Amino acid sequence: MIRNVLGSLVALAGTASAVLSPFRDWYGGRAGRDYRARDLFEGITPVESGVLVSILLPFLGAALLVIAGVVLRSRLMVALAGLVVLGFTILWMIRQGQAAGSLVVGGDGAGVRVGVANALAGGVLMLIGALLMSGRRGRRQRRAVREREPVEPFAVPAADQVDTWPPTQEPGMSVQTSPWPEPEVDPYTGPDPRDPVHPPYRPPPPQG
Numbered sequence: 001m002i003r004n005v006l007g008s009l010v011a012l013a014g015t016a017s018a019v020l021s022p023f024r025d026w027y028g029g030r031a032g033r034d035y036r037a038r039d040l041f042e043g044i045t046p047v048e049s050g051v052l053v054s055i056l057l058p059f060l061g062a063a064l065l066v067i068a069g070v071v072l073r074s075r076l077m078v079a080l081a082g083l084v085v086l087g088f089t090i091l092w093m094i095r096q097g098q099a100a101g102s103l104v105v106g107g108d109g110a111g112v113r114v115g116v117a118n119a120l121a122g123g124v125l126m127l128i129g130a131l132l133m134s135g136r137r138g139r140r141q142r143r144a145v146r147e148r149e150p151v152e153p154f155a156v157p158a159a160d161q162v163d164t165w166p167p168t169q170e171p172g173m174s175v176q177t178s179p180w181p182e183p184e185v186d187p188y189t190g191p192d193p194r195d196p197v198h199p200p201y202r203p204p205p206p207q208g
Contacts, residue, residue: 007133008070011078014125015066017118018085022056024115027096032056032115040091044099058088059119066126075135082126089119 022032036049037057049055062081069077093116097103104111 003132003134004073007075007078007129007131009129010132011066011070011081011126011129014082014085014122014129015063016122017125018059018122019056019063021115021118021122022054022059024118025113026092026115027100027112029113032119035092040088040095044095055088055092058084059122062126066129069130073133073136075130075133078126078133079130082123082130085119085123085126089116089123092116 024031026032026035033051033054033056034048035044035055036047037053037055039045039047039049040055062084065077065081065084069075069081093103093112
């Protein structure tokens with residue numbers, strides 16, 4: 001449970017970083033939302049892009065995957081979202097390098113800017129969140145956990161309670177219905193003289 005919560009928080013933090021990254025500068029003072037999503041496959045052009053058809057589009061799809069993965073506790077969906085963000089960011093870097101002839105990181109605004117770092121960090125956080133999550137237990141795993149749970153022994157009944165031991169967990173009166181001990185049977189004292197079938201032994205009378 002704790003792992004799922006921690007992993008979900010890390011993945012959601014990565015989602016926020018990835019979704020906000022297109023609104024920041026990516027290269028040469030150009031924001032990520034100005035790059036068309038199709039330019040990642042056809043080549044970078046100076047044509048401005050609408051927000052909903054920009055590089056923000058795959059990042060929004062990744063955000064939906066993360067939200068669904070957190071709700072369903074699916075590590076696979078969260079990891080897939082991280083791979084989508086990293087994949088599109090790396091593909092942009094390749095296309096931008098081809099268009100500019102080289103890809104440089106500069107502090108004067110002419111190279112790779114903070115928006116790319118936010119996108120890369122968001123994808124990495126999604127993958128870390130997926131690793132931290134424990135995911136959902138399968139039906140076999142839940143059954144195995146129930147079988148491994150120790151069975152608590154029956155508690156000994158109190159002295160003032162009438163019950164049999166060991167307990168049977170069956171409704172109804174107990175076999176022993178009195179809290180007092182049963183009376184002991186008198187010891188054997190020989191045959192009963194009033195018994196006609198087995199009379200007591202008597203010695204024969206003396207002769208003479």
